[in-house]
Amino acid sequence: MLLSSRVLDRPTVGYLKRQISNIGYSKQEHEILWREEKLSKARNDCMDLLQKHDVSSYLLSKFYPRELRDMFLVVKAFNSNLAKIALGSSIESNQFTKLKFGFWQEQLDRCERDISSSPNSTLPRNMGEPVVTLARECLRKGIKLNFDNLRQMITSYQHFCTDEGVRGFKDTYSICSFGEGVFSQINYTLRDALFSPKFPETSRFSLELMDCIGKERLENLLNDIYAHLGQSTAIASFLLGSRYYATSRSQVLLPADSIAKQNISQEEILRFLQSEDSSQQIDEKVRELVFDVATVANDHLLSARIKFNDLKSEIHNLVDKEGSLELKLGWEQLNHGVPDAMFLPMMNGLPTVCFLEKLEKYDFDIRNPNLSIKDWRLAWKTYRSYSNRVI
Template identity: 25%
Template sequence: MLSFRAARRCSSAVSQAKKFSYSTAAEAPTDPAAYCRELVRKHDYESFLISKFWPAGQLQDGYLAIKAFSTELAMTQDNVSVPTIGAVRMQFWRDAVRDIYADKPPRHPVALAIHRTTQSANLPADALVAHAESVSSSVLYLLLALRGLSGAEDLAHAASHLGTAQTLATLLWSLPHHASQRRLPIPLDLCARHGVKQEDVFRHGGNANGVDAAVYDFAVLANDHMLTAREVFKGTGGKVPAVAMPVFLAGVPVATFLAQLERINFDAFARSLAMRDWRLSWKIWSGYYRRMF
């Protein structure tokens, strides 16, 4: 049974979470698509660049709605310092998915945009739920469904491995942030293999070589998944079907990051990694027209 003080903290957390869930209703723009576009532009610039290669109109709006949903989930998980608030916010999104498919979306602009997308595309509800539960690759499954490709098993297989590579690369990219919050995204057993303790990662000192060796192993795993995803398209010379290419453009930033990490000898704490690659726009453009990632 909760103590009075604990119950009061829980009640306060729920109240704050509800304010988060519904405070946007009065402020929501008349066009949820515009809200999603701006949210992705501010918080996921790589996906914003990729959005330009989705056909304008419903498909591009749908892509941005899915990416905005992904951004909301990431921000909820990363920015909430009180676990109770985070849990309630995540529950809001789980409930939102249920209500979206019951044609009763909450008046949150991202939920409204996702609902609008479900009216024109067959987005599987289980993939949205899986994404809310942080299951890797689910966002790529949603994007394949948006393009009407949910039944293509080879594409789903490639998306699964690309999604895993993307997740691993994101963890490496965010390692300095996680370390500053005294969190360790790299498995402990992998660190122990190189004689690395949590404190070594948190301060990145004293045992820097061991940390870099653990990062190397993690990066190799990410790259292996990238290679497996590309292997699916070996029969076409590595070229992705044109209709699916906007989905697999997600691999371009991943490959770019892994190559950059290799050039600096797998120092995940190097400041250069935090800088935006000015060539990324060109790389995405080139990948789209070569149909390779």
């Protein structure tokens, strides 16, 4: 009994840690330490998510200015979380899937309300979701975040889960529509963040350019480029994931009109994707089918490149005709005449470029295991793209 009392009288480890942590720190300093620890954990969680599910985005994040990199992590991690819900929708009830999307909708609403009511307030202690925690801090620093774009992404994924994810895509236009609702929205959101006025080193030239007379054509070109790249990314994503959907969900998400064009049934394609063996005739038809779909993705890439060349010319024309002396001096210092704030979102199309090149290399054999292997060339391509301003 005496021993038991002595043990109970001893302070707990948690109590000792709290006492030690309180030595020499004010309440305000404790709040700062807690916030930095919380943000560091949220940042690391988002990076870990990308390293596991979206390696190419983890690589692309390194090209963003340090002060704006967190917003890139927010947008990409947000998309990864939504994609995980969509991938798991076939083994979960519709109601449960709806609840998961509803959770993210509520998180966005809460974050927007919080920053609107008290933009300079400290980080709320009950905001635990890493993506939202990091987004809240980005907003506090003055980085722009278009919540409407993020809500559109939720809507597009929800529609996919209840429609194309169940019945398949009718045509490539349907895939492009999904790409516009998800991947193009990512590009638009990142563009808005990079145009944040509170970070003039990145945004000054672009914002001044947007004040020039005749900026409408420039803005339209930018939006068209981001849209084409987003639609191309969607097509490439479903081509890459076609075998996963066939083996894990017994679904064919290749467009129905392209399948009908090759005079082949979805059942034949499903068996083809689920096995290693097939007749030469089926193999040739599937390759033709994949070629037709990949051609649409490549056409969007070509359109983006053409408009990108037009964008370079338009920037030069605006600077030459309408720009101030300061703007002209700024243009001369740009990398190949295009500012980072406009170009960085375009780099999201590089993984699609790599995939389509590999697909052509392996003669459009969608079952080739090399297609899903991480491409070591992506690091070199991203550096080359950023340095030379090519997509």
